[in-house]
Amino acid sequence: MIRDTTMMxxxxxxxxxxxxxxxxxIWRERHLGExxxxxxxxxxxxxxxxxxxxxxxxxxxxxxHALFSNFHSExxxxxxxxxxxxxxxxxxxxxxxxxxxxxxxTRVLSALSQRKSRIKPHNTWSSLLASTITIGFGGSVGAxxxxxxxxxxxxxxVGRIFxxxxxxxxxxxxxxxxxxxxxxxxAPITGLVFVVEVLLLDLTMSSILPLLVSSVTSASLVYVLxxxxxxxxxxxxxxxxxxRTPYIILLGVICGLMxxxxxxxxxxxxxxxxxxxxxxxxxxASVLLLSLxxxxxxxxxxxxxxxxxxxxxxxxxxxxxxxxxxxxxxSYWAVFVFLLLTVMTKVFASVxxxxxxxxxxxxxxxxxxxxxxxxxxxxxxxxxxxxxxYLPNKNFTLFGMAGxxxxxxxxxxxxxxxxxxxxxxxxxxxxxxxxxxxxxxxIRIFMPHSIYSLRLAEQGKLLTxxxxxxxxxxxxxxxxxxxxxxxxSPDNTLGDLVKVIASSHRNIYPVVDEESKFQGVVMLDNxxxxxxxxxxxxxxxxxxxxxSPPEKIKPSMSMENIMTTFDDTKxxxxxxxDDEGRYLGFVSKSKIFNTYREVLTExxxxx
Numbered sequence: 001m002i003r004d005t006t007m008m009x010x011x012x013x014x015x016x017x018x019x020x021x022x023x024x025x026i027w028r029e030r031h032l033g034e035x036x037x038x039x040x041x042x043x044x045x046x047x048x049x050x051x052x053x054x055x056x057x058x059x060x061x062x063x064x065h066a067l068f069s070n071f072h073s074e075x076x077x078x079x080x081x082x083x084x085x086x087x088x089x090x091x092x093x094x095x096x097x098x099x100x101x102x103x104x105x106t107r108v109l110s111a112l113s114q115r116k117s118r119i120k121p122h123n124t125w126s127s128l129l130a131s132t133i134t135i136g137f138g139g140s141v142g143a144x145x146x147x148x149x150x151x152x153x154x155x156x157x158v159g160r161i162f163x164x165x166x167x168x169x170x171x172x173x174x175x176x177x178x179x180x181x182x183x184x185x186x187a188p189i190t191g192l193v194f195v196v197e198v199l200l201l202d203l204t205m206s207s208i209l210p211l212l213v214s215s216v217t218s219a220s221l222v223y224v225l226x227x228x229x230x231x232x233x234x235x236x237x238x239x240x241x242x243x244r245t246p247y248i249i250l251l252g253v254i255c256g257l258m259x260x261x262x263x264x265x266x267x268x269x270x271x272x273x274x275x276x277x278x279x280x281x282x283x284x285a286s287v288l289l290l291s292l293x294x295x296x297x298x299x300x301x302x303x304x305x306x307x308x309x310x311x312x313x314x315x316x317x318x319x320x321x322x323x324x325x326x327x328x329x330x331s332y333w334a335v336f337v338f339l340l341l342t343v344m345t346k347v348f349a350s351v352x353x354x355x356x357x358x359x360x361x362x363x364x365x366x367x368x369x370x371x372x373x374x375x376x377x378x379x380x381x382x383x384x385x386x387x388x389x390y391l392p393n394k395n396f397t398l399f400g401m402a403g404x405x406x407x408x409x410x411x412x413x414x415x416x417x418x419x420x421x422x423x424x425x426x427x428x429x430x431x432x433x434x435x436x437x438x439x440x441x442x443i444r445i446f447m448p449h450s451i452y453s454l455r456l457a458e459q460g461k462l463l464t465x466x467x468x469x470x471x472x473x474x475x476x477x478x479x480x481x482x483x484x485x486x487x488x489s490p491d492n493t494l495g496d497l498v499k500v501i502a503s504s505h506r507n508i509y510p511v512v513d514e515e516s517k518f519q520g521v522v523m524l525d526n527x528x529x530x531x532x533x534x535x536x537x538x539x540x541x542x543x544x545x546x547x548s549p550p551e552k553i554k555p556s557m558s559m560e561n562i563m564t565t566f567d568d569t570k571x572x573x574x575x576x577x578d579d580e581g582r583y584l585g586f587v588s589k590s591k592i593f594n595t596y597r598e599v600l601t602e603x604x605x606x607x
Contacts (some may be wrong), residue, residue, distance in 0.1 A: 035206065038168060041158055042175045042210035046217025049151040049179030050293030054225060056128050056143055056150075056184070059234045063136030064302070066596035077138065078294040078301060082353070083287035085137020089130045090283065090357025097126045102354055104361055105276070108177060108199060111156065111306055114119060117169040118160065123153035138301045140290065140349035144184055145361020151180030165331035171207050174199060178211045186222055186231055187421035189217035190414060197411035232305075234312050234423035238392035240431050244314045247391055251377050252403050252435040256442025258343075258373050259407025262366070263443075263451040265347045286356030293349045296321045297342045304368035311375050311397045312423070331385060336376065343372040357591035362451065366408045369400050374400015396528045398425055399435045406436035407443040410450035413440075444586040477562070480592050481576055487512045488542050490519050494530065495537030497522065497545075508573055510583050518575055518583040520546035552577050553587055562587065 067081060093101060093279045099120065101107070104127055111119045135143055157174030159169040165357035174195040182191030192211050276282040294300045299307040299319055310319055317330035321339055328334030399421050406415035415436040420426050447454070484530035486504045488497055490511050500509065507524035520543075527545050530536050550569035551560055553576045565574065566589055576584040 008253070012052075019385050021177050034164075034168065038164075038171065039163075041162070041172060042213040044144050045151070045158060045175045046173065046179045046182075046214040048154050048220060049176060049214070050183040050218040050221035050225075050546060052128065052150055052154075053147055053180060053183030056132065056147055056220060058127070059132040060136050060143060063132060067137065067479055079291040082140075082290050082294060082301070083283075083356075085134050085605060086287055086290075086353060086356040086358040088137070089134045089139075089278070089282060089359050092124075092130055092133065093357065094357070097130070099126070101127050101130060101146075103452075104145035104147075105198065107149055108152040108173065108534070109453055111152070112170060112173060112579075117156055117166060118174045119149075119153040119156040119173070121153070121157050123149055124157060125150070131361075134353065134358035134360050135303060138294065139261065139353040139358045139360055140294070140300050140302065140304070140346070140355045140365065141360020142303050142362065142364025142367075143360065144181070144363035146179050146359060147184050148361070149178040151176035151178075151183075163345045165582040171210055173211050174207070176216035178215035182215040182604055183218035183222050183503065185418060185422060186219050186226075187418055188212075188215040188219040190261075190418040190421055191218065193413045193417050197414050198409055198450070218570070232309060232312055234394065234398070234425055234530045236395070236425060236427055238395055240395070240428055243389050244431070245434065247377075247381065247389065248399060248431045248434045249438045251374060251396065251399055252438025253442050254377060255370065255373060255400060255403025255435060255439040256407045258369065259404055259439060259443045260446050261344075262347050262369060262408055262553055263447060263454075266351055266362075267454065268449060269348065269351045270355060273351065276404065279357070286352040290349055290352040290356070291356050293345050296324060297338070298343060299342050299368075300346060304346075304366040305364065307368060308371045308397070308401070310392055312372055314394065316393075318373065318377075329536055336380060339372050339376055339379075343369050343376070362408065370401035370404025371397045372400070373404060374398065393424075395428065395431070398423055398428060399431055403435040403439035407439040408451060409484070410440065410443070410453075412436035412440040415457065431440055454552060477553070477559070477576070477587070480559075480587050482588060482591060483585040485510055485586050487583065488522065489513065490541070490543035490546065492542045493538055494527070494540040494542070494545070495534075497542055498531050498537065501531065508586070510575055510586070512583045516582045518577045518581055519543070520547050521575065532607070546557045549575055554579065555584070559592075563592065565593075 021494055042590060067079070093099070099122065101123065107123075108119070111117055127149045129140075131143050131146035135141060152173045153176065155172035155174070156169060158176075159172040164172070178195045180191070181194045182188045185191075192208075192215050195211055207527050211296075243569035273282055273286065276285065298321075307319060310316060316339070317335060319342075320328070320330075320334065322328045323338065325334050325338040346365055346369050350360075350362070355361060355374045374396040375393055377400065378391035378393045381391050382393075401422075402415040402419040404415075405418060406412040409415075412433075416429065416432045419432055420429060425432075485506050485508065487502050489498055490513060492500075495511070501524065509522040509524075511519040511522060513519055522545055526547065530540065530545075550571050551574055553565065553574050555576065555578060557565075566572075572590075573586050573588045575586055578584060
């Protein structure tokens with residue numbers, strides 16, 4: 001009885017809340033324009049992403065402090081803790097979340113391209129918890145991609161709560177991602193530029209303000225709640241001189257090649273790991289590789305930001321402590337070889353972390369690899385006497401970070417502004433631009449897409465800045481396929497065909513056999529001269545008058561490929577058949593054009 005009463009009170013409360021919310025929606029539509037409402041929502045999203053970014057950092061650092069306080073043995077820290085963290089994360093994802101939450105930025109891109117900007121509610125917390133466990137236990141990945149997915153999920157679900165249309169929903173997803181980047185890095189401009197370059201959202205007058213509001217709100221709140229210092233401590237003691245420009249461009253080319261190595265190796269290694277279907281075998285292979293690498297090269301443990309701080313502070317010889325190279329002291333070649341091996345193996349440590357079941361992103365590994373690449377370039381160049389120009393290690397460490405960020409993510413502006421805002425090195429804008437552009441130009445020769453978008457691009461599911469291509473990406477075959485074509489059998493007579501024609505409003509008829517296999521088509525124009533001769537009705541079979549279409553459409557084809565097929569064949573209607581040859585329907589150019597106009601209006605008109 002008490003339980004029933006409680007349930008009734010709960011239902012009544014829920015009903016009242018729903019009524020109040022519906023009344024609020026009505027009031028908002030009458031008194032508050034959508035543009036101003038979106039600005040309010042972007043402000044709230046900025047606050048939420050800032051708080052979650054701070055929460056994520058606090059959870060990771062608290063877990064790391066607890067583990068380091070209780071375990072002082074390097075064997076436990078490097079060989080035991082990362083595998084435990086990866087396993088716990090995998091169990092959390094498998095039995096609690098029950099969804100794939102890896103590759104956060106790629107999942108945001110997929111949502112923008114294929115899911116009408118809808119991201120599941122659990123992504124507002126699941127990536128935070130999973131990445132905390134993975135990184136807190138020493139996983140060699142970063143927390144930035146998980147927070148991007150979290151921020152995007154907040155934007156998506158806030159928009160869905162208020163029943164906003166797809167165009168606005170897409171903008172709020174961008175606001176969430178921008179706020180997340182701005183909050184985690186204290187970098188408001190980077191948050192805005194990241195959304196434009198990496199998430200491929202168009203920057204228009206109606207979208208720039210909400211994105212700026214989210215970015216600035218998030219970064220400002222983080223500054224207020226923490227301190228006014230940049231993420232990395234950097235003091236510029238060596239001003240930039242134009243004599244160093246050739247070296248900076250050369251570093252950019254090297255960063256582009258390193259980005260290619262990093263991206264291709266990661267993509268290939270992840271594919272190999274996925275082929276191990278049994279999780280226990282994949283986990284064992286991953287953690288053995290990770291633990292061995294961390295044991296040999298301790299800087300691979302965790303995010304790697306401490307290593308960047310050490311390089312910027314000039315205490316690079318301390319990086320050898322706890323490694324097999326420690327006995328060499330601060331020998332030039334010991335430092336050089338150790339850091340070179342560390343930077344080359346970072347990609348293996350990161351892939352092992354995620355493939356084994358961990359959760360983390362590529363921002364931190366990219367910055368880590370870039371910092372060491374830039375440092376090694378200057379450190380190596382300064383060793384040779386024929387290079388008269390001194391290259392400051394600290395400055396080139398920053399340049400390397402910008403170059404790798406620009407190359408791996410195909411985002412030169414993101415690389416420039418991120419490093420400037422992370423370190424406060426605003427006086428180095430020109431060299432940061434040079435190294436980012438040369439790195440980006442180098443990798444574009446070999447890779448047209450970033451590691452985030454490569455998988456989607458191969459499937460024809462990537463949203464781009466080209467509105468024509470973007471609209472086709474947002475469309476799918478199910479939205480344009482038509483099933484009101486009357487099929488006929490190849491054994492039907494001409495008389496049977498005429499009866500079908502009399503009751504149909506189409507001028508094309510698919511021919512299918514008893515197993516629904518597609519055989520051909522009958523065109524009304526091809527039989528017009530005999531269809532009014534009853535004496536031929538029993539003499540002609542459908543198989544005699546049918547023809548083959550110029551091409552067939554497969555369900556796996558992207559809309560861009562379908563349009564290319566129409567252009568190549570000059571056809572107006574084409575049949576759709578599955579891989580086994582069964583007839584599924586027809587696609588017409590007129591249907592594609594009508595759907596195209598609808599998606600264009602829904603998504604872009606009003607920008």
